[in-house]
Amino acid sequence: MSKMKAVTLFADWDPRPEFKLGPKDIEGKQTYLGSKVWRNPRIEIVEHDIPKPQKGEVLIEVKACGICGSDVHMAQPDEDGYILYPGLTGFPAILGHELSGVVVEAGPDAIDKRINKPYKGGELVTAEEMMWCGQCQPCADGWPNHCERLDEIGFNVNGAFAKYIVLPAKLLWSLEPLKARYKEEDIFLAGSLVEPTSVAYNAVIERGGGIRQEIMW
Template structure:
């Protein structure tokens, strides 16, 4: 079968010391420190088979290109990949996917029915493979599993024709049937994972909001746009998005944004204060991956706003230092939280239910392509910001 594979050279930066969970030449939890000269290509690989009673064979129907895929293939001036997290190459890319169950092991349980998965069930999957028995998992934090593996990062992903996964990571998309027809059902299903990343960031880690609160989202990529939709449905009075791309600002309006700011032409701080009558926001989402650029404006609006108790959630991955002024957060009784991943706390089923009841995230899909076009579009997305989400559709 065809699969989109990424190859790279293991060449640690000078002074890099492997961590206890790194595997020399194979896996590193700080990918941008070791992987060099990435190459993405379509290859022929063996079709996967079920080998355990808890596994499910899935025919991949849709898989979206994530910013992480782009950054694993994108390099700095020295040829090192930009993605800073867990990676192990070569691997098949792709983790934002949906598909149809082809075969299920006798112990592969469907949460929807509490019975074995049946062929034909539409499904999506978590991309973070948590163990369930380490201390973070036992404490209810699977996104921070000590034995974590990630689909499309260090184990084979879904830019392929078929994939085999453990049933515990799967979620049924049956609820979307009748709401989304044909390919759109699978397009929506492929967006459950990134939308759950946003849900985890603003609802779980950020603590959510009370109806009537104001929120500010910096960055109109898929995660930022998903946050717009979620927070508007959560009752935000003003959802404010800061994003340079006019295309992305327009999509944000369709998803519920009340105010959109072009930070290249407007003063972000003044625009936020003006649109909130000087009160500022309860929640700020940093979804740009450029904290060295946007952080000073976040701090200034928190400092000048009349409202206190703001929370800043960092969701974008970036190997960059934040220019933090502690005094701002002390005096304004503000806080910063980090958010990684999407699993746990019922995020996936809640996002699926939101999609089933009117939150149409397929609006962010700019283009659908074939598996053979994925390497080209992973490269294009490095610079073309008019494309938001590019999604592979398999016949």
């Protein structure tokens, strides 16, 4: 089987009158200000080729994928027909970024960081949502979310509302240790919650300084 069906979002490139193309925007294809550009969003079930992993990449069979508020806001228009989501977007794209699954196939030099060995297939994994380059200054400074070449799974590159997804091995994190405590089905459900949990952790602990007793009025 070389084809798969996927939940794909389409929208019209129709910038608001006041919009000016940014230095990282690509005319007609991609913008960092989605709600200023994309109009008339439409979700369709579309047939896609099953992707093949290249060097440093793995093919994952998706077992679970959450529905994020971002997915909803990309598909939801305002009163003028523009999507509500204000961030990096490029359509058409397969939605879905809160994912877990099983490695099916690995390209050359696709390394499992947990054991520092090549992926063989069969490994249970989850993935980061932000596809950072690891070479620019923000990445070097430890701020991959500010990567100069940032892509985002399910936003401007194809996501996981599909049977399969190809991702760089560097973005993957092993779910194998959960086998000691969870049934396999529950491992995948837990794995799909890693990305949204990480967002909350980063906001409260890393950036917010931790849980405190102050009350904000």
